[in-house]
Amino acid sequence: MMMRNYDIEGLLRRKNSIIKKSVGLDYDSFEYDGIGFDYEKMMESTGYSFADIQRLQDGSMVGRTPLLELKNITRYARKYAPRGYGARIFLKDEATNLSGSFKARRAAISVHKAKELGYEGVIAATSGNYGAAVAALAAKHGLKCIVVQECFDSAGLAQPEILEKARACEAYGAEVVQLSVGPELFFTYLDLLDETGYFNASLYSPYGIMGIETLGHEIATEMKEKYGKYPEVVVVTNAGGGNLTGTARGIRRAGGKDTAIYAASVNLEGLHMASDKDFNRKSFTTGHTGFGLPFATNPDRTDVPRSAGRPMRYIDRYFTVNQGSVFFATEMLAVLEGLERGPAGNTSLAVAFKLAQEMKEDEFIVVQETEYTGAGKHHQPQLSFAKKNGIEIRFGKPEAEIPGENIVLPKSARDISLKELDLDRIRSSYLKRYRDQSLTDEDYRYLADELRVDTEKIKALLKEMKA
Amino acid sequence: MLGEGNGSMLIKKGAYVRIRKNILPPGKRAKGIPEDTTKVPFKCWIKGRLLEEGELYEEARIQTATGRVVTGEIKEVEPRHKHSYGDHVDEILTMRETILREAWGDDDEKL
Numbered sequence: 001m002m003m004r005n006y007d008i009e010g011l012l013r014r015k016n017s018i019i020k021k022s023v024g025l026d027y028d029s030f031e032y033d034g035i036g037f038d039y040e041k042m043m044e045s046t047g048y049s050f051a052d053i054q055r056l057q058d059g060s061m062v063g064r065t066p067l068l069e070l071k072n073i074t075r076y077a078r079k080y081a082p083r084g085y086g087a088r089i090f091l092k093d094e095a096t097n098l099s100g101s102f103k104a105r106r107a108a109i110s111v112h113k114a115k116e117l118g119y120e121g122v123i124a125a126t127s128g129n130y131g132a133a134v135a136a137l138a139a140k141h142g143l144k145c146i147v148v149q150e151c152f153d154s155a156g157l158a159q160p161e162i163l164e165k166a167r168a169c170e171a172y173g174a175e176v177v178q179l180s181v182g183p184e185l186f187f188t189y190l191d192l193l194d195e196t197g198y199f200n201a202s203l204y205s206p207y208g209i210m211g212i213e214t215l216g217h218e219i220a221t222e223m224k225e226k227y228g229k230y231p232e233v234v235v236v237t238n239a240g241g242g243n244l245t246g247t248a249r250g251i252r253r254a255g256g257k258d259t260a261i262y263a264a265s266v267n268l269e270g271l272h273m274a275s276d277k278d279f280n281r282k283s284f285t286t287g288h289t290g291f292g293l294p295f296a297t298n299p300d301r302t303d304v305p306r307s308a309g310r311p312m313r314y315i316d317r318y319f320t321v322n323q324g325s326v327f328f329a330t331e332m333l334a335v336l337e338g339l340e341r342g343p344a345g346n347t348s349l350a351v352a353f354k355l356a357q358e359m360k361e362d363e364f365i366v367v368q369e370t371e372y373t374g375a376g377k378h379h380q381p382q383l384s385f386a387k388k389n390g391i392e393i394r395f396g397k398p399e400a401e402i403p404g405e406n407i408v409l410p411k412s413a414r415d416i417s418l419k420e421l422d423l424d425r426i427r428s429s430y431l432k433r434y435r436d437q438s439l440t441d442e443d444y445r446y447l448a449d450e451l452r453v454d455t456e457k458i459k460a461l462l463k464e465m466k467a
Numbered sequence: 468m469l470g471e472g473n474g475s476m477l478i479k480k481g482a483y484v485r486i487r488k489n490i491l492p493p494g495k496r497a498k499g500i501p502e503d504t505t506k507v508p509f510k511c512w513i514k515g516r517l518l519e520e521g522e523l524y525e526e527a528r529i530q531t532a533t534g535r536v537v538t539g540e541i542k543e544v545e546p547r548h549k550h551s552y553g554d555h556v557d558e559i560l561t562m563r564e565t566i567l568r569e570a571w572g573d574d575d576e577k578l
Contacts, residue, residue, distance in 0.1 A: 381553030
């Protein structure tokens with residue numbers, strides 16, 4: 001019987017064999033003896049070179065999106081910067097990709113791989129843009145597609161943004177499986193992989209991450225060719241870590257060794273992601289700290305044994321911004337630059353607007369994505385949905401925003417403010433699970449690579465934790 | 468697609484419907500999840516064409532877009548999209564006015 005009432009224990013016991021069958025990669029072959037694994041070996045295991053990835057994306061009408069200079073927004077930011085400050089703000093208009101977001105870059109590679117390996121269909125677990133991307137690319141390759149969404153709370157309410165994504169997936173011919181709030185989504189996902197034998201188009205496979213490398217590569221190459229230098233800063237909206245990882249790898253690949261990679265997430269501190277009550281008290285379904293922090297401190301909490309998205313290997317600085325400031329940035333992009341784009345993609349824009357003011361005026365800061373906008377996926381339905389759910393919308397200082405209680409819109413662009421996260425605290429939470437373990441030299445070297453510090457620093461952080 | 472039959476509302480075979488299925492009852496939810504979530508069932512909603520005549524809120528089989536056959540309770544016939552551009556939000560208009568005034572006006576903090 002299809003969609004049986006599965007038993008969680010049974011699925012967990014068979015988890016590894018189901019996953020192995022569904023990704024076409026033998027993750028065991030990357031494992032070290034101790035805690036770590038060979039990340040670069042895994043990234044090279046796809047059988048695709050960077051040139052292959054570019055060719056596959058070109059063939060799918062994905063990538064090579066415009067890099068736009070936001071002259072009016074730069075001018076606006078400079079009003080609040082000291083004389084001689086206010087970096088030039090650029091934006092990579094990823095909304096122009098097939099299906100409307102950078103996620104098409106990931107899907108192009110995953111779906112191609114599925115086709116090449118002879119799978120009949122693909123499955124992805126996502127309530128976001130990735131669903132539409134996989135559905136669109138599956139349509140193009142003539143494969144079947146199932147998208148599994150965490151969608152409704154127990155009152156039957158769903159974020160308008162998620163409903164829009166379901167509609168888009170259906171429009172591309174996919175089957176959408178909508179679920180209640182809760183981490184059991186993973187079991188449904190396993191059950192469906194098991195039932196259908198489809199390819200697991202995981203967001204976190206090496207295919208998915210390699211697909212984003214072109215994004216970083218395009219930014220670095222185009223800036224260098226047009227302006228004679230790599231950008232000083234690229235700001236990346238961070239959730240599961242794949243966007244940041246792929247972009248950073250692509251920039252490095254293109255030669256942008258000194259470009260700083262800044263992560264940006266919407267601050268949703270205090271809201272529990274698996275809580276039925278909290279689910280609809282947030283106005284962002286991605287790009288927020290509820291994903292950004294857990295995935296930074298434990299990247300392998302995904303639907304594959306080892307995630308290819310490992311943000312802490314690349315982050316130079318990590319900023320959070322409140323929901324109200326992102327809505328303000330969304331409005332700014334529309335009325336000053338004529339670009340109506342979806343709010344979640346503008347998280348990094350809100351951050352860049354503020355950071356540009358601390359940078360010199362001959363420096364470059366790049367906002368690395370935009371996403372499409374449409375019914376549901378727009379600040380007006382998102383704010384009216386929040387109001388209906390009892391969230392207070394008001395003007396004030398963004399620092400006063402309490403996620404789940406209110407949304408504080410800045411009353412002036414001057415008031416947009418950021419919070420910088422302490423990377424050592426994130427590193428310590430990553431290391432917590434090794435606190436009582438005796439580690440080998442190889443383990444320490446692995447952790448040093450994972451957290452982008454030296455082994456002495458790892459030892460010091462662990463020691464500090466024990467004290 | 469709703470038809471009359473023996474006093475109850477029959478839904479014709481082939482109608483496009485949304486079904487609901489309970490997957491886990493409240494007591495059987497995964498371990499370690501927030502308490503509020505453990506108190507509610509874990510459910511699933513899928514759309515497809517009815518494989519046989521059915522009745523609203525009764526169990527029926529559907530065929531989904533990928534061709535899978537799924538059983539569940541019929542929740543909705545010819546389900547409509549309920550999301551939109553939302554109600555007027557005056558705060559957005561106020562932000563717009565602020566942005567245009569600040570960006571194009573001459574109030575420069577350095578002057």
